[in-house]
Amino acid sequence: MIRPGEYIRDIFKAATGTATTARGWVKTRRDSKGVTFIQLSDGSTFADLQIVVETGTIPENILKDVTTGACIAVIGEVVESPAAGQSVELKAREIQVYGAADSTTYPLQKKGHTMEFLRGIAHLRPRSNTFGAVYRVRNAISYAIHKFYQERGFLYLTAPLITTSDAEGAGAMFSVSTLDMMNLPRTSEGQIDYEQDFFGKKAHLTVSGQLEAEIFALAFSNVYTFGPTFRAENSNTPRHLAEFWMIEPEMAFCDLDGNRQLAEEFLKYVIAYVLDNCKADLEFFNKRIDDTVLATLENVAGSDFAHVTYTEAISILEKAVSGGKSFEFPVFWGADLQSEHERYLTEETFKKPVIVTDYPKEIKAFYMRLNDDEKTVRAMDVLAPRIGEIIGGSQREERYDVLLDKIRKQNLPEEHYWWYLELRKYGTAPHAGFGLGLERILMYVTGMKNIRDVIPFPRVPGYADF
């Protein structure tokens, strides 16, 4: 095992003359008459360690296996590099080959590959520059998320992944069953008899931990979940996954303004953390993936988000239309904001993240708190340029009678919400929360264009390999 102090990122900081061993995978190799250069990576940092092999030091039968993709250990000495490109390099005294990689068939070449090709070799793409950087940033963001909430006294809640609550309403769900699909038990009415299933009733993979988070917020004040979420929608877009990771904070004694402030503070914190801790990776994204990434992140970390109500957003869009802008979908009060409308607001009007609040009640979920105008609810979407919706949240309806009335008016099965209603019956409190898609924020931070390329192994309709 590699211990702290032995990673390649540590070797870069070692004093010249230090004897050390580097282990990792060969990115490329260059030969000259008297010297061979090997670029070695162990994933610990963006830069490769340059190994210098003076001809004759290493037996030819070992050196012949040191090709792109091979796994090797190099025993040698840290020396000052005489050439530009790196401050130190490792002068090899001995090389051990753990695993050769046939250079005529190894698919990763020392040249640019398309994301589509790399997606097909998800077992090897973590060794590429791009995906190395993606997964290091993903790791850093995950850590920053816990750090942000823990520093603020939030309780980390692991919400269940399997649920029998069909009250969530956030999208199509995957069934969880042990019934024999070739021989399904039937009720006397001919329906599938879920009483004979593993959980004694119909079960699904969760589409949100929000309801469980509300339970915990009404006991621990501030809580957050951070875990996988599943949506069975047949979505084929660069922004959707069937399995993705979501962070859902839920705060008691919090209204929509507090919710909005936390969302903004949270996004800025995560971005600042990545700027401070993943500089080399971000510089790579800026150079090779999207040359606006660094400027955008620095700008977002240091400026305030725009905030408009839905009603104000509609009037901005209406003004744009009367000024000659044409949209595919009509703009009127009561219509849901389409992707093109969100794009206009973030990319043309404000040119930064925009928080839109107070949507018409008809286009938002039943649990969102009704405003005094009785036409809008305390909903909140954070929209980011290029990505679209990055956060969705709301202040929750904490008034028992109002919530019951909404459940009845929307013809929802009242009996399924018994415990959700009881939370309002026994010690209710104003509370609010939101959901942030981990992969969405990763796309924003890295500039990666497809959500399938910011998760280790994407699950989408028709594809769940690796």
Added chain:
RNA sequence: UCCCUGUUAGCUCAGUUGGCAGAGCGCUUGACUGUUAAUCAGGAUGUCGCUGGUUCGAGUCCAGCACAGGGAGCCA
């Protein structure tokens, strides 16, 4: 799921009016006194996505299917 576009060497792509299957990179052999996706010279490499149709002849035209990309919907 809907609309549009695409699928040719290991990768990225060109392929004209239907008439011998191409390039760059990678790989390989050699050269080069320190290279940075090294450079220079030589070499090998094909189920033209699949199935059928039209034709003397199909990578090229037609139909169906599969997969991928972009856009839309659903949303985080």
